[in-house]
Amino acid sequence: METPAHESTVGRFARFASGRATKWGILVFWLLVVGVAFVPAGKLTDVQENDAGAWLPSDAESTRVLHDMNAFQPSDDLPAVVVYERPGGVTPADVAAVRDQMQQFDTVVHVDRRSVGPIPSRDREALQVLVPVNAQGGWLDIGGAVDTMRGIAGDGTPDGLSVHFSGPAGFAADSSEAFEGIDGKLLYSAAAVVIVILLLTYRSPLLWLLPVVSAGVALFVAEGVVYVLATQAGLTVNAQSAGILTVLVFGAGTDYALLLVARYREELRRHADRHEAMAFALHRAGPAIVASGSTVIAGMLCLLFASMSSTQGLGPVAAVGVAVALAVMLTLLPALLVIFGRWFFWPVRPSYGSADHTETGVWARVGRRIAVRPRVTWVATALALGVACLGLTQLDAVGLQNKDSFYGTPDSVVGEEILSAHYPAGAGQPVVVISDADESGRVRIALDETEGIDGVTRPVVRGDRAFLQGTLADPPDTQAARDTVDRARAAVHAVPDANAEVGGGTAIALDTLRASDADNRLIIPVVLGVVLLILVLLLRALVAPLLLVATVVLSFGAALGISAVVFKNVFGFAGADTSLPLFVFVFLVALGIDYNIFLMTRVHEEAKVVGTRQGALTGLAATGGVITSAGLVLAGTFAVLATLPVVVFAEIGIAVALGVLLDTIVVRAVLVTALNLDVGRHMWWPSALARSDVPMQPGRSDEDTATTHVPA
Numbered sequence: 001m002e003t004p005a006h007e008s009t010v011g012r013f014a015r016f017a018s019g020r021a022t023k024w025g026i027l028v029f030w031l032l033v034v035g036v037a038f039v040p041a042g043k044l045t046d047v048q049e050n051d052a053g054a055w056l057p058s059d060a061e062s063t064r065v066l067h068d069m070n071a072f073q074p075s076d077d078l079p080a081v082v083v084y085e086r087p088g089g090v091t092p093a094d095v096a097a098v099r100d101q102m103q104q105f106d107t108v109v110h111v112d113r114r115s116v117g118p119i120p121s122r123d124r125e126a127l128q129v130l131v132p133v134n135a136q137g138g139w140l141d142i143g144g145a146v147d148t149m150r151g152i153a154g155d156g157t158p159d160g161l162s163v164h165f166s167g168p169a170g171f172a173a174d175s176s177e178a179f180e181g182i183d184g185k186l187l188y189s190a191a192a193v194v195i196v197i198l199l200l201t202y203r204s205p206l207l208w209l210l211p212v213v214s215a216g217v218a219l220f221v222a223e224g225v226v227y228v229l230a231t232q233a234g235l236t237v238n239a240q241s242a243g244i245l246t247v248l249v250f251g252a253g254t255d256y257a258l259l260l261v262a263r264y265r266e267e268l269r270r271h272a273d274r275h276e277a278m279a280f281a282l283h284r285a286g287p288a289i290v291a292s293g294s295t296v297i298a299g300m301l302c303l304l305f306a307s308m309s310s311t312q313g314l315g316p317v318a319a320v321g322v323a324v325a326l327a328v329m330l331t332l333l334p335a336l337l338v339i340f341g342r343w344f345f346w347p348v349r350p351s352y353g354s355a356d357h358t359e360t361g362v363w364a365r366v367g368r369r370i371a372v373r374p375r376v377t378w379v380a381t382a383l384a385l386g387v388a389c390l391g392l393t394q395l396d397a398v399g400l401q402n403k404d405s406f407y408g409t410p411d412s413v414v415g416e417e418i419l420s421a422h423y424p425a426g427a428g429q430p431v432v433v434i435s436d437a438d439e440s441g442r443v444r445i446a447l448d449e450t451e452g453i454d455g456v457t458r459p460v461v462r463g464d465r466a467f468l469q470g471t472l473a474d475p476p477d478t479q480a481a482r483d484t485v486d487r488a489r490a491a492v493h494a495v496p497d498a499n500a501e502v503g504g505g506t507a508i509a510l511d512t513l514r515a516s517d518a519d520n521r522l523i524i525p526v527v528l529g530v531v532l533l534i535l536v537l538l539l540r541a542l543v544a545p546l547l548l549v550a551t552v553v554l555s556f557g558a559a560l561g562i563s564a565v566v567f568k569n570v571f572g573f574a575g576a577d578t579s580l581p582l583f584v585f586v587f588l589v590a591l592g593i594d595y596n597i598f599l600m601t602r603v604h605e606e607a608k609v610v611g612t613r614q615g616a617l618t619g620l621a622a623t624g625g626v627i628t629s630a631g632l633v634l635a636g637t638f639a640v641l642a643t644l645p646v647v648v649f650a651e652i653g654i655a656v657a658l659g660v661l662l663d664t665i666v667v668r669a670v671l672v673t674a675l676n677l678d679v680g681r682h683m684w685w686p687s688a689l690a691r692s693d694v695p696m697q698p699g700r701s702d703e704d705t706a707t708t709h710v711p712a
Helices: 009-017 022-042 060-071 094-104 139-156 166-177 181-201 209-232 239-268 274-305 308-342 363-370 374-394 410-423 437-448 479-495 505-539 544-569 581-608 611-641 645-685 702-706
Strands: 079-083 115-120 126-134 163-165 426-436 453-456 460-462 466-472 499-502
Touching: 009 022, 009 274, 009 308, 022 209, 022 308, 060 426, 060 499, 060 505, 079 139, 079 166, 079 410, 079 499, 094 115, 094 126, 094 139, 126 166, 126 209, 126 410, 126 466, 139 163, 139 166, 163 166, 163 374, 163 410, 163 466, 163 499, 166 308, 181 611, 209 239, 209 308, 239 274, 239 308, 239 581, 239 611, 239 645, 274 505, 274 581, 363 374, 363 410, 363 466, 363 611, 363 645, 374 544, 374 581, 374 645, 410 702, 426 437, 426 479, 426 505, 437 453, 437 466, 437 479, 453 499, 460 702, 479 499, 499 505, 505 581, 544 581, 581 645
Parallel strands: none
Antiparallel strands: 079 126, 079 163, 115 126, 426 466, 426 499, 453 466, 460 466
16 A cells, blocks of 8 residues: 555554564564663662662751761661560570670671670560671662571570561561562562453453563563663662562553554454554554653653652653553554464454444443433532542551551561560660761750650760760650651751751651652642643643543542542551652553543544544543553552552552552543533634534545544
């Protein structure tokens, strides 16, 4: 078929990606890319940064204290707090056994300095040992060192004397165990979810292979690109962003595949030549897929405005993943589909001239029901979503205490509870103060007189700076302890010429909470503005984009409100991480708007041919099945995060999964369709489509389909 002289760039790309010769070139290209990415993709875990400094805002007071502490102790030291308990009182034999274990602890790999202790409790029922673990190698080294020490304690602890490993190193070791094999778990779980849903969607034992293989290629290449950016451009990658990369690439990539395959199936019924069918499918579905992917990428890149280093890092990592998935699904997948041909759809093979049952399907019937009373439908739906938003009053996103961060009760949590029972609550994680040496005495007095501080060490001086610690009277991960940090900061800042700053674990948590709040206030409006701009450019209208953004925000509020109720009353979570609202918002708005783009671009296309009312019904009927399948895929892949025994991941996975299902089934299918029908042609103001409901393109031939421009 000859290429029209006036064919658009979209049309030329569509023909290139589906060409008889170029399909083989595309396949070879991606095989070469996979070969190049093989080594760096396998090293992504090696460049993850999971220490506090990699997560914190660079300008936070606690971050500056972390840097200043390098002059007083090795910057990579992470203390393991080993606590021994014997109800009724420890014995001299217990003390001797613990001292013998301390000597063995000091020989463990990654323990570079001598242990401190044993420190008896005031009630003489517990002993405490502080073991400095060198954390330079990350979680794996910490976990290995703590496991070795647990073996030593298990062999040499007298009967009746319990031993537990807590403190920063103990929690890091338990976190390492929780995240062990995370990449493989998430990959296999996400792949299993995608395969099951694709089997149900396509009803074919073969067709699911092509989207899954394409998604696997996209993930592999994306991991290689992220590794290069981490090593060459200083990109921060941690366990959280690496885990989200896996589910995002599989989920979003499969969404794009579903939309393309659905349109390709339509075109196979209209064209005898599968290459032409794919060219038409790419020409029509490609702009919507590009717009959707671009929206997600832009939304993710808005995270670069965050003050939290971990949030900043997630933005580029996620954007790279979606960009690679977009490229693969628009080139490799079309090439594979035309290479394998129609028989790969077996047993439901779309033959040339076969009937399309779209107009008699489930979503066609749903549209006809909504069309009876569209205004009542959208008002009632909006009110129901508004009621769901009331659940936000139960969302306690101020961070999780250590004991609430895991499913179950790991050893570090048990140890912390024993420490709190026998020692001052904050003994394991003291407040750290760095000040000028000349004023360290006055700083010590100011800190010691602070309400909530139960004892202060003598200053340690190095050059012109001094280091001292204060013991918290309250558990270090409580609001009472955070209030003490505020009081301590006010007290030491008031000492003239001391240049004193307060850090430590509790200060880090406090600064994280405040930075997250600031990020929410900045990034949420930025994301909304970016999404609105993309919709305006795509749909060439103002009313439709404003209404679509409003529906997505309403969907986000309802999803987070329902999630808050579920977290508290079903799963029994004690609260939520500070990052939850922002992450859920960015994922739901950026990904949720995808489905509106898929729907509205088809409605726009059909409205120009059959009028706005029938265009709304035809658009829903044509896209309803594929969008529902895409929503199930994305919800299922994010729900996989809940399989990790870490509450933060579970909350993100559950909230995003609920939000995607709500957006797919309720907001897009019911609310947006009802608005389309009620507002009518005015949805497209100020474009030409808003000025008349008479079809702009009566009838449509294959040539029209091939060359008509779809806004992108």
